[in-house]
Every structure is written in C-alpha cells, then in structure tokens.
Amino acid sequence: MKARVHVMLKNGVLDPQGEAVRHALGSMGFEGVAGVRQGKVIELDLADDATEADVARMCEKLLANTVIESYTIEIAG
Amino acid sequence: MRAAIVVFPGSNCDRDLATAFDAAGADVHMVWHKDTALPGGTDIVGVPGGFSFGDYLRCGAIAANSPICKAVKAHADAGGFVLGICNGFQVLTETGLLPGALLRNAELKYICKTIGLTVESSNSAFTEGYNAGDTLQIPIAHHDGNYFADEATIAMLEGDDRVVFRYVDNPNGSRNSIAGIVSANRRVLGMMPHPERAADLGHGGTDGVAMFRSLVGAVTSA
Numbered sequence: 001m002k003a004r005v006h007v008m009l010k011n012g013v014l015d016p017q018g019e020a021v022r023h024a025l026g027s028m029g030f031e032g033v034a035g036v037r038q039g040k041v042i043e044l045d046l047a048d049d050a051t052e053a054d055v056a057r058m059c060e061k062l063l064a065n066t067v068i069e070s071y072t073i074e075i076a077g
Numbered sequence: 078m079r080a081a082i083v084v085f086p087g088s089n090c091d092r093d094l095a096t097a098f099d100a101a102g103a104d105v106h107m108v109w110h111k112d113t114a115l116p117g118g119t120d121i122v123g124v125p126g127g128f129s130f131g132d133y134l135r136c137g138a139i140a141a142n143s144p145i146c147k148a149v150k151a152h153a154d155a156g157g158f159v160l161g162i163c164n165g166f167q168v169l170t171e172t173g174l175l176p177g178a179l180l181r182n183a184e185l186k187y188i189c190k191t192i193g194l195t196v197e198s199s200n201s202a203f204t205e206g207y208n209a210g211d212t213l214q215i216p217i218a219h220h221d222g223n224y225f226a227d228e229a230t231i232a233m234l235e236g237d238d239r240v241v242f243r244y245v246d247n248p249n250g251s252r253n254s255i256a257g258i259v260s261a262n263r264r265v266l267g268m269m270p271h272p273e274r275a276a277d278l279g280h281g282g283t284d285g286v287a288m289f290r291s292l293v294g295a296v297t298s299a
Contacts, residue, residue, distance in 0.1 A: 009180075013225060014250070016185050062142055065135055065171065068178045068225060 001046045002076040003055045007064045008039035078103045078297045082123040083149065083165075085110045085140045090126035090162065090273060097273040098123065101289035102297075110143040120296045121158035122149050124165030126218070126271060136179065136221045137167030146172055158202065158296060159265040163219055166257075166267035175258060175267045176234070177226030179219075183250025187220040191282065193245030194256055194270055198238050201263045206291030212245060213284035215270040222269040224251035224258075234258055242268055 009015045015037050022036040042063055044055065055073050064071040080103040084091045095105045098121075106116045110129075115122065129140035140146065146168070153159050153174050161169040169175045182188060194215045196207040207213070226234070231252055234240050242257030249269075257268030272285025 013180070014183070016181050016183050016223075016250070020185055062134070062138060065138065065178055067170070067176075068180065 001048055001050050003044045003046060003050075003052070004074040004076055005042040005044065005055065005059060005063055006039060006072045006074070007042065007059075007069050008037060008071075009068055010070050013068050078120050078293050079116065079118045080105045080121050080123055081108045081115045081119040082106070082125060083108050083110065083145055084125070085127070085129035085143065087129045087131055088125050088127035088164070090164075090271065091123075093271075093273045093276075094123045094125045094162065097276040097285065097289045098293070100276065101286070101293040103289075103293050108145055110140065110145050113144045113148060115145075115148050115152055119152065119157070121160060121292065122152055124149070124159065124161040124168050125273075126163030126165060129164055129168065132221075135167075135171070137164060137169075137171040140164075140168045141171035150174060153260070153265050156262065156264060158292070160203065160292070161265075161267040162271055162273065163217075163222075163269055166269055167221065169265065169267045174265050175260060176230050177224055177258070179221050179269070180223040180225050180250075181221050182219070182223050182248075187218075188222075188248050189216070189218040190248075191216045191275075192248055192270065194284075195243045195245055196241065197243050198241045198259075200238060201241055201259050201266065202292055202295035203259070203266045203288055204241050204291070205295060206287030214275065214282050215272055215284055216274045217248065217270045218274075219249070219269055222249045222251065224249075224255040224269075226252060231255075237261070239263075241266065242270065 018036040080098040247254040275282040275285035
C-alpha cells in the first residue's frame with residue numbers, strides 16, 4: 001500500500017518561506033498572488049495490510065508536529 | 078553533582094557544554110543517543126546544540142524519538158533537571174517536555190552573533206545566580222529559533238513566570254521575544270542562546286558562567 005502525507009503549517013502560524021516565495025513571484029512579474037503556503041509531501045511505501053489509522057499514528061508521533069502543523073493522508077492503494 | 082550530556086549524530090556543542098559543566102565542578106558523563114539509560118546518579122541532563130540527525134524532517138524531531146530520550150523524559154518526569162540549549166531546546170519541545178515549537182527564523186537567515194539577553198526571572202536553579210532584569214551578552218547561532226506557541230500557552234508561560242530569558246532585540250521573530258522557558262516545576266529549561274559559549278575568558282565573554290555555577294550549587298546543596 002502506498003500513502004502520501006501532506007504536512008502544512010497550521011493556519012495562523014506564519015510561514016516565512018511561503019512569504020519569501022510570494023515576494024519572489026511578485027518581483028518576477030506574476031501578479032495577483034495573494035498568498036503562498038509551503039509544506040511537505042511524504043510518500044510511504046507500506047505493507048499491504050497497513051491502514052490509514054497506522055499512518056495517522058505515524059503522523060501524530062513523528063511526521064507532523066501538531067503544535068504547529070496539520071496533516072492530511074492520501075491512500076494511493 | 079553528576080551531569081549527563083546527550084550526544085546525537087550531528088551534535089556539535091556537546092563538548093562545549095561538557096567543558097562548561099566541568100568548569101563549574103560537575104562530574105560529567107557523555108551519553109550516546111542509542112543508550113537506553115542515563116548514568117546512575119545523574120542529577121542533570123544536558124541536551125546540546127548542533128544539527129541532530131541533520132535537522133531532517135524537523136529540527137530535533139528524530140532525536141526526540143531516539144532511545145535515550147525516553148530515559149531523559151523519565152528523568153524529567155521524576156523531577157530531575159534538564160538543560161536544552163539551541164537544538165537541545167528544539168528536542169525538548171519535540172519530546173513535549175516543554176510547550177511550543179521553534180519555527181524558521183522570521184527573516185529566513187541563519188543568525189550567528191552575540192546578542193543581549195534579559196534575565197526575566199531568577200526563580201529557577203538555572204537563573205538564581207542572576208538578578209531579574211540583568212542583561213547578558215550571549216551568542217546565538219540558529220536558523221530555527223523563532224519561538225511559537227498559541228495565545229493561551231504564551232499567556233500561561235507569562236502568567237506563571239516561566240519565561241526566564243527574553244531577547245533585548247528580537248532577532249528571529251519569537252513570540253514575545255521569548256528566548257528561554259522553564260517547565261511547570263522549573264527544572265527543565267530550554268533556551269536558544271548558548272551560555273556554554275560565554276563560559277570562558279577565551280570565548281570573549283563569561284556571562285554564561287553563573288548559570289552553570291548556580292545549577293551545580295543548587296543541585297549539590299539540595
């Protein structure tokens with residue numbers, strides 16, 4: 001089973017890297033970019049009997065820091 | 078007074094921290110991250126600065142889940158002292174021993190310089206050698222030192238006198254210019270600045286010495 005985890009800074013947590021990317025896009029002439037948030041994608045190659053709940057536990061314990069980050073899990077089958 | 082300094086792959090302030098404790102009179106032991114127990118009779122654990130596990134995933138995240146950190150957490154839960162400096166502070170927030178998290182510096186730059194640091198509280202074994210309101214000159218060297226916690230947590234830290242160090246000029250975007258906090262029992266301290274790099278005349282400053290002396294004194298007399 002393959003799973004893809006998206007980790008993003010929570011809303012309300014300033015994302016200075018996203019802000020820097022937004023400024024860069026503006027200075028390159030891309031207009032109207034009101035906001036940029038940067039996160040990470042983690043792809044997991046799992047045993048066939050793994051469940052989404054297993055992945056959620058991995059997120060809670062290591063893959064995301066839920067003080068500052070939120071995560072979503074995509075099961076790719 | 079026995080100090081155990083934890084060493085992770087990528088730690089680079091471990092020997093400086095050991096030297097500072099040794100100079101203050103502590104009996105210092107180095108502990109490898111794969112060890113599952115602290116040396117018998119450990120009074121204080123030092124979690125040093127550096128780039129544990131290459132800062133992969135998040136600074137301190139992988140170190141916080143290493144075997145020795147279970148022992149460090151048990152030591153803290155039993156009322157033992159823990160000092161986390163720089164990457165060590167990041168590790169302590171990742172273990173949950175201290176609240177909040179350290180984000181990327183607001184200006185996105187790695188900052189390495191000596192800064193002014195205000196002692197906000199002398200009510201801890203770490204800071205009783207200072208007076209509240211003292212301004213120290215202590216080096217910082219970090220890319221992810223931007224202290225963040227939600228409003229309720231910040232209010233709790235401020236209300237309970239748990240912010241023990243604050244930057245004079247906030248270099249990294251930290252909430253309320255917070256540079257160092259203690260746990261509820263005031264025995265776990267995390268701070269981004271490096272007192273162990275201001276602990277010898279050869280460092281160009283000795284404002285960090287009082288922390289190690291008062292810590293060794295407090296624990297030895299306890």
